[in-house]
Amino acid sequence: MVKTNPYSCFMQSWTWADFKELQGYKTWRYGLFCGQDSNLERTFDNLVGGCIFYLYPQLGGANILLAAGGAILSPEWAALGMPLLLEAAEQLAYEYSVSFNTSIITLRIEPLWESKPQWLPADFVRSPADLMPTNTLLIDMQLTPDQLLSQMQPKGRYNLRLSWRYGVTTEFRQDDAAIALFYDLFWETSQRQNFFGEPFGFFINLCQTLFPENMAEIAIASWQGETLAAILVIYWGDRCTYLYGGRSVKHPHVMASYAIHWEAMQRAKARGCKIYDFYGFTTEPNHPYFQFSRFKQQFGGVIAKTIGAHDYVFYDRLADTIIGLLEKL
Structure with a gap:
């Protein structure tokens, strides 16, 4: 599914993520699977979307969770799948921030979409910087x-x-x-x-x-x-x-x-x-x-x-970061 998706990108491949880990990045690899049973066997046959999240840790400071070339979503499942990936990213940001005394304040997606889909949450705004060429x-x-x-x-x-x-x-x-x-x-x-x-x-x-x-x-x-x-x-x-x-x-x-x-x-x-x-x-x-x-x-x-990079701000994490900086003044 990932390779055959018309908006797929090599940066969302398992192998590319392995390479980025050698470069010091942390990666999290999520898949979306369709089916009625929560115990459904997760195979490529029922994979309908997913995303590899990248983070280059800046301990003690603000961090951005990157989805270079992602997310990857089947068109018929995109409207349901994107909120699930966003929820996973927000939970990931919270758990990582607590565990490592840092703060992930933003999710930055950079899909190969040619236009902004209607189902993308309105809270995603154009990023000030792109990793990939638009x-x-x-x-x-x-x-x-x-x-x-x-x-x-x-x-x-x-x-x-x-x-x-x-x-x-x-x-x-x-x-x-x-x-x-x-x-x-x-x-x-x-x-x-x-x-x-x-x-x-x-x-x-x-x-x-x-x-x-x-x-x-x-x-x-x-x-x-x-x-x-x-x-x-x-x-x-x-x-x-x-x-x-x-x-x-x-x-x-x-x-x-x-x-x-x-x-x-x-x-x-x-x-x-x-x-x-x-x-x-x-x-x-x-x-x-x-x-x-x-x-x-x-x-x-x-x-x-393409639409370029778009940011979704985790405002709770951003507020914690600002408060932490003020306390250091």
Whole structure:
């Protein structure tokens, strides 16, 4: 149910939660099951929704309970299921706050919904910050290769064909040596483009958790024995998501970045994916990721927009936090 839900997200997978625990997060994993009997056997056959809650503990201060990519709910059960998950989150917040002398004051959900459903409680308000991009670029993997080429921008199509002419090759790997190759290019790119780059240990934990489940791969593009580009993609349900990448400044004329994404799309299609998600897109010229977006746009596709993060404040916990702060003055 979780994989097949049209609004499913890899961040709501069991494996991703295992990875986040290695990063210091606490996770709570809830399922909603339909049936008349309270002793009903809980199986995937009667799973109708659920949510994985994440918390990065800030002891002694205010905390936010995160539902990155969630909640996941079957449409026919959503109106009943969301209040149950909200009740579970509020009880979780209370018990954790009491046990660890801290305070969880807010639940922040970040589903992939394209519009705010009527059944979502009105107390959910737009969050001041998003963890995930609200705009992304999606490529339809149900198209044939010729159709994919025809819907690309002319410049993108030309550059891709240049990479073929030069003989750029791409391989897909799931080994520790590939992580190191990927990270060298990722870090080089982050320093050159002046954006935040996660440490090497982050990718070690990510890959060593997701690789055994065949949930991620690293693609490496090379030309004449030199590694020129590398990307990390996540497979979940019918979607392949390009999550991280890096490229060398060497030999830009061979267009390795075009070759690697084209091959990643063909790989995703062969695995049964229907969507290639570029994970983040902007049309604003002053946005720091505008140049990345211009590159992505060369592959065509459609822009998808989600409602963004929404917060539900636990006012009792917030009041306790404020009182505690005042007592310390």
